[in-house]
Amino acid sequence: MINEGIKLNHLPDIKISVVDTFDIDINAFIPAFSKPNELVPQTRSGFQFDKQTTLCILAGLVYxxxxxxxxxxxxxxxxxxxxxxxxxxxxxxxxxxDSYLTRLELVGKESIAIQQGRPVIKFKYGLLPWALKRPVVLVLDDYDACKPETKFIFNKLLEANGEITIPENGRVIKPNACFRILATSNTLSGGHVGTFRENPAQLDRWNLVVRAPRLSFNQELKLVNQITSKTIHVNLVKKIVELARVLRYLEKRGKLSLSFSIRSLLAWSELSIILNSIGEAFKYAYLNKCERSDRLLIHKKYIEVFGSACSGKCT
Known part of the structure; x- marks a missing residue:
């Protein structure tokens, strides 16, 4: 539960360099807050900022x-x-x-409370009104998994001077000057299990739609090296990344049913250190998630890359 008494600065009070902060070659300074608060996410050291995606996020926050x-x-x-x-x-x-999220959870609902010994009906606000009144970034994760009828709540909020209206009490809640709303989606077509096709009217309300790019071989290599901290030989690290990209290509060609995501790559790297075995880590991070019919091909590709079956120490 979010602390109602949390104290937040309501306006950015400093400016920071884009090139120094995000390693993006643009001579620009953007507003920021000088002090963190409880809602600021933890730092992930070594995170690689994609230029296109970062600039779109910054445009959303600044403008x-x-x-x-x-x-x-x-x-x-x-x-x-x-x-x-x-x-x-x-x-x-x-x-x-997710598809179980409802309007009542987002906006709020009427509930019975006891005041001076008598039951009274009061409106209990949901997360959306709470966030609107504060200088926070609201991220709608897996936006394509939400039911279309629930998304209509956001229609007015997504417009230029967005706000929300609470029909139950007639209140109109205007956003804080530093409230922002962003979203992530796996697909726009609803092609994945548990997702819905985007309504064109809804999609039209998003000012910027950016496609998250795949990392290059060297970028993935850098990620794995940061996790393994040179405890795994450099040649084996290269093979980890190589196999991940081979499996990703096979999934794209329709030969495998499960893609090898960056999340799986990171999990494999971390488990390789914990278990002191690249092969065992691969089984738990990816192989055991795959369909039985896919495992023979995956084993074959593993052997082609590593020269042995899914076993062996991190040496």
């Missing part, structure tokens, strides 16, 4: 634009938003937009 990031699961869409907020000391709240 109050609605930003939707689309990309396959495990590519770090939500983490990217969090890490930008971290560098700016901007509070951030994530809502998981």
């Amino acid at each position: 109050n634009k609605r930003v939707l990031i689309v990309g396959q699961h495990g590519t770090g869409k939500s983490t990217h938003i969090e890490q930008v907020c971290n560098r700016l000391n901007w509070g951030c709240i994530r809502i998981n937009m």
